[in-house]
Amino acid sequence: MEAYSIDLRARVLLAVDEGIDTRREIAETFGVTTRWIRLLVQHRRKTGSIEPLPHAGGWDPKFTPERLERLKTLVEKKPAATLDELRKCSRIRCCNMTVSRALKQLGFTRKKRRYVPVSKIAPR
Structure with missing residues (x-):
């Protein structure tokens, strides 16, 4: 699954920072979930960036x-x-x-x- 674009992340965070709407209304406007908005705000607070994290890996393939x-x-x-x-x-x-x-x-x-x-x- 692809990560959301930086543009969308920036627009959602701008709407959250302005505080005009509730997070539920912002989620409906941008077609995301309130949980994702909460995680995005936490990620920005923790890292100072809105860039998505790189893929963390997964299982090694059985068939080399x-x-x-x-x-x-x-x-x-x-x-x-x-x-x-x-x-x-x-x-x-x-x-x-x-x-x-x-x-x-x-x-x-x-x-x-x-x-x-x-x-x-x-x-x-």
């Missing part, structure tokens, strides 16, 4: 570039393997959804049926 290459070779060797089989063969502790996202990152798509049996009902 080397592991992605290994997964790619596994898929090329066994194209009919299921997500569970690929997860077990890759020896990475993760869920099937993680393997699915890694395959999508590699550019693999879901399998599609090539053959559809002919309908047994004749057209009228």
Whole structure:
């Protein structure tokens, strides 16, 4: 999720500093929440800036570039393997959804049926 723009932050704080409206009315005017306004005022008081904080990180990816290459070779060797089989063969502790996202990152798509049996009902 993107942080609110500096322009919006400055306009909201200007409205709060002027004190003409309540925070609820300011929130409705600018399309933000009163909680966000409170946090923004606290952030300005604490840091002296209205800049958003940088992204704090998150989980390290389970599939590093080397592991992605290994997964790619596994898929090329066994194209009919299921997500569970690929997860077990890759020896990475993760869920099937993680393997699915890694395959999508590699550019693999879901399998599609090539053959559809002919309908047994004749057209009228």
